[in-house]
Each structure stands twice: as structure tokens, then as C-alpha cells.
Ligand SMILES: Nc1ncnc2c1ncn2[C@@H]1O[C@H](COP(=O)(O)OP(=O)(O)OP(=O)(O)O)[C@@H](O)[C@H]1O
């Protein structure tokens with residue numbers, strides 16, 4: 022944003038307790054081989070928030086989510102989830118801690134049915150009654166999936182696949198949900214519907230970290246936002262402030 | 277993982293003659309890169325390309341046709357009795373190939389590795405079974421009474437399968453795990469190394485000759501006669517056990533939690549991780565089950581043929597691998613069917629052109645599949661939107 026890459030909007034003052042922070046990235050450096058993808062990225066998501074992560078292609082948004090999920094480890098810095106360092110515990114364990122992730126590219130199990138995909142989301146849960154309730158909840162959020170529940174996921178439309186991806190992440194009853202471009206490739210009317218669902222999920226108590234190309238929609242949905250540029254946080258702050266920022270308006274809102 | 281990466285390698289014509297909504301994926305990426313090789317033939321290219329696509333699309337029908345013809349040829353040569361006996365032999369052999377092929381296909385499905393050591397796990401299991409039978413004096417027990425036989429079987433099967441399963445798990449842990457994200461050639465070479473290592477150990481420990489198992493005498497007698505063809509209890513036992521195990525595996529993979537973890541890990545490892553699936557445990561389980569089935573095949577083999585040798589698993593393994601490729605590598609049902617088809621080709625091809633040609637014939641089939649239909653007969657179906 023600004024020439025020297027310093028935030029022009031200050032991060033909200035840190036008055037909260039440690040346990041309040043669901044996600045706490047502290048100056049992480051992430052590399053793919055020799056290529057540095059993230060540089061000293063710090064980011065917090067607090068209990069109950071929707072936080073938006075925006076930035077242009079290749080800025081490092083997906084990498085940030087992959088780091089939170091443990092799919093890739095930072096070379097420097099710390100990742101804290103629910104107040105605890107998660108260094109080296111592995112992605113599966115992180116998922117079991119309560120991190121749901123609807124990844125970039127949806128990554129459904131193409132040769133499994135919709136229902137089986139949703140069941141896989143609940144893989145590490147033992148509470149049958151809770152699973153049934155959540156399945157019902159996913160079907161209520163996405164009635165279309167109930168109709169298609171025995172269809173192979175690979176044969177669904179893009180929008181339906183996105184619903185399964187979100188539904189599968191929800192089936193783990195996550196404390197925090199990571200959504201990587203949930204609106205990708207969807208018709209405008211479906212985009213609105215998906216964002217309506219995202220607000221609904223949040224209203225029921227799930228914290229959400231959201232990547233979205235449509236910066237305005239993302240910021241309107243979120244309470245706070247982070248702007249990534251070239252693998253570093255260029256700006257961060259409450260959504261209204263970001264929307265009002267001239268830099269953001271020029272670069273991301275097309276105003 | 278495999279689903280996505282397989283698509284670019286899908287052979288020309290690999291989509292089959294279907295409506296276009298179902299795509300068979302060349303999971304192993306074994307097929308030719310492009311059809312452009314035929315440009316070598318200049319003006320004949322369109323004709324060749326058409327021929328290629330016809331053979332490719334009708335590969336299964338052509339193969340079945342050849343099998344039926346060779347069965348009929350055997351009938352003309354030796355009459356119904358020879359034909360019947362050969363069908364019986366083919367099914368017995370096919371049952372063993374099928375069980376071994378499943379191990380190749382399961383491991384391939386989940387980590388995209390052609391586990392060359394699998395055939396040797398089969399052989400080692402044969403020796404495990406001998407050791408177990410000798411140590412626990414099962415040979416006298418098995419021949420004492422019917423109850424004794426059942427008891428001996430109920431001991432030797434699970435124990436050999438357990439030992440083989442642990443062997444498979446150990447091989448994966450020691451030799452393949454650290455190479456999981458290495459270029460594909462690395463674990464493949466390691467697998468060949470493991471294969472030689474196991475064979476070397478068996479050669480030293482068990483000697484260069486056939487070792488009589490003692491299990492040949494376990495099951496005797498003719499169950500019934502179909503015309504002049506006598507069906508022995510051993511034949512029924514071999515085919516019955518193999519089918520039973522395959523159906524049990526099918527149910528396991530379809531219904532159980534671990535089975536679902538295996539399927540989803542094979543389809544998308546990253547997504548499986550995000551669902552909280554322990555990938556290492558799932559892969560270990562895959563090796564355990566594949567190796568245990570190889571052990572079941574080895575026990576069946578011992579009972580049917582009566583002896584094993586340090587290197588029998590090498591050829592048998594590659595033939596079973598051919599069965600897995602024929603059925604569509606990664607496809608469990610395909611491996612089962614492929615095993616029986618390869619059994620038929622081995623026996624009837626051999627009976628037509630001479631038994632010494634059987635293996636050459638199988639490997640010719642392997643080359644033909646890889647050239648014309650690398651997705652195998654059944655492939656791994658990925659239903660995609662047109
Ligand atoms: N597997 C990988 N190997 C090497 N480089 C990678 C890999 N994945 C991502 N990168 C690089 O890391 C940088 C950040 O990528 P990332 O996917 O996080 O971007 P993004 O913000 O999600 O972009 P988009 O909006 O296009 O999805 C890019 O420069 C990308 O080329």
C-alpha cells in the first residue's frame with residue numbers, strides 16, 4: 022500500500038486476553054523451497070470474528086491459510102491456535118483441534134458421494150448425535166446437497182462443489198473456519214447466497230477467516246481485514262477503515 | 277493428488293466410447309504422452325490414429341475375444357475334458373494372481389508407488405506359513421481330522437497374514453516413508469532394492485531349491501465331477517477363499533471408517549489431512565492389508581502346489597502387477613477381475629502356443645495394455661462434467 026510497506030491503518034489495540042485469540046500468527050516467514058512466499062506476516066483472528074484476507078493473485082493468501090492448517094510450516098515465527106503454539110503437530114492434529122478448512126480448489130473426494138464427503142468431514146468426531154445434527158444443519162444451509170446426496174462429488178457443478186467443500190469443513194464442528202475463495206466461479210446470485218450462509222455460520226458462533234477476491238464483499242462481511250502484498254501484510258484494520266482508505270479504494274475496490 | 281495429476285497423461289482415446297460424461301484416468305500415468313508419435317508415419321497417420329483409437333476403445337472386447345477363441349481352440353485340440361481342466365487351472369491360478377494384484381493396486385492407489393517388493397512379500401509369507409506350520413505341528417493336526425484341518429487353517433491363515441502385514445508395514449516405514457514427497461523414481465528404485473534384499477535373505481536362509489511345504493497334503497479328494505473333469509476340494513478351497521477375502525476387502529473399503537480413510541487419502545491426500553485423517557496410519561494400514569492378502573495367496577499357493585522357492589514371487593509378482601494394470605491400477609475390483617483374466621490368458625495362451633510361452637505372452641499383454649489402454653479395462657472412473 023504505502024511506499025515503504027508499513028500499515029497506514031493501525032491494527033486495533035491489543036487489549037484482549039490470550040485465549041481470546043483463535044488464530045495468532047507472529048511474524049511468520051514461509052518458503053516453498055527457496056522461494057519466499059510470506060515475510061513476517063502477523064495476523065490475529067479473535068473469537069467470534071469474521072476476518073477477511075485480501076490481496077492480488079500470488080500475494081500469499083492461500084499460503085497463509087495453509088500455514089494455519091499445518092499443511093506447510095513457517096521457517097521463522099510462530100503460529101498459535103487457541104493460545105497454544107502448534108509447531109510441528111501436523112495438519113491432521115490441527116484439524117482435530119477445531120480448525121475447519123475449505124481449501125483452494127475445493128479438493129473434494131471426487132469418487133465419493135456428496136454424503137460420503139460430508140461424512141469425511143466428521144471423520145475425527147465420535148459424537149453420533151452431534152454429527153447427525155450438523156449434517157441436518159448443512160442440508161438446511163444447502164438444500165441442494167440433500168437432493169444430491171448420493172451423487173459423486175466429481176460430477177457436481179462448481180457451485181454445488183463449493184457447497185460440499187464448505188459443508189465438509191462444517192461437519193468437523195470447527196471452532197474456526199478457513200474459507201479460501203468460497204465464491205470462486207459462482208454466479209452472482211450464488212455468491213450472495215454463499216455469503217449469507219457464511220454470516221449465518223458465524224452467527225451460530227463459528228469464527229471465520231475468509232479469503233475473497235471481491236474485496237468489497239469481503240470487507241462488508243468481515244469486521245476486520247488484512248491486505249497482503251507480495252507476501253507481507255500491507256494493511257490491516259477494521260473493515261470500515263479499510264473500505265474508506267484511498268489506497269484500498271484505488272487498488273482493490275476499483276473506485 | 278492422483279486424480280488431478282493423472283489427467284494430462286490420459287491416453288488418447290482413453291475416455292472410452294462412453295457418452296463423454298465419464299472419464300477414465302490413467303492414474304499410473306503409464307500411457308504414451310501424446311498420440312503424435314504416429315506423425316512418424318506421415319500420410320498414414322490418420323489411418324493409424326483411427327486404428328489406435330479403435331483398439332484402445334475396444335481393448336476389453338478384443339482381449340475377451342482372444343480368450344474365448346483360445347478356450348475354443350483348446351476345446352478343438354483336446355476336447356471338453358482338457359478345456360474343463362484348463363478352466364479349473366486358470367481359475368486357481370487367477371485366484372492367486374487376483375489376491376496379489378490387489379496389494380499392488382491398493383498401494384499404487386494411495387502412494388502412487390509400484391511396490392516391486394510386493395511379490396517377495398508373497399514368497400516370504402510362504403516361508404512364514406511353513407515356519408508356523410512346523411513350529412505348531414500343524415501338518416499332523418491338519419491331516420488328523422476335518423476339525424483338525426479347520427483348526428490348522430484357522431491358525432495358519434491369520435498368523436501368516438499378521439506376519440506378512442507387519443512385514444509390509446515395516447517395509448513402508450523403513451524404505452518408502454521418507455521418500456514420500458521425493459521424485460517418483462526414488463521410491464521405485466528403493467522398492468527394487470527392497471525386493472532384491474528380501475530375495476537375498478531368502479536365498480541364504482532357505483537355499484536355492486524348492487522347499488516342500490507339507491501343506492500339499494492338507495486338503496485332498498475330489499468334491500465332484502463335471503463330466504470327466506474332477507473338481508477337487510483344494511480347487512474349491514482356493515477359489516472360494518480368494519473370493520471370500522476379496523468380498524470382505526470390498527466391504528471393508530466401502531463401509532468402515534478406516535476403509536473410507538484409505539479411499540479418501542488415495543483421492544486427495546491434502547483434503548484427507550484437512551479432515552483430520554492420520555495419513556501415516558492410513559498408509560500403514562494399506563500396506564498391512566495388501567501384504568496380508570499376499571500372505572493369504574501364499575498359503576493358498578502352498579496348499580495347492582506344495583512347495584515354494586526363494587524367487588517365485590518375482591515373476592508371480594510381475595504377472596500379478598500385469599493383472600492390476602489390466603484391471604486399471606488403483607482399482608481394487610479391477611485387480612480382482614484382472615487376476616482371473618490373466619489366469620485364463622496364462623493357461624489357455626500356454627495351452628495353444630506351448631506352456632513355455634505363457635509368461636512371454638503375459639508380458640506382451642502388459643506392453644499392449646500400456647500402449648493401447650493404460651487406464652486398464654476399468655480404469656479409475658472420474659465422473660466429470662462435460
Ligand atoms: N507449491 C508451491 N511451490 C512454489 N511456489 C508456490 C507454491 N504455492 C504457491 N507458491 C508461490 O507462493 C506465492 C503465494 O501463493 P499463494 O497461493 O499463497 O497466493 P494467493 O494469494 O492465494 O493467490 P491467488 O489469489 O492467485 O490464489 C506465489 O508467488 C506462488 O507462486
Ligand SMILES: [Mg+2]
Pocket residue numbers: 082083084125
Ligand atoms: Mg489462493
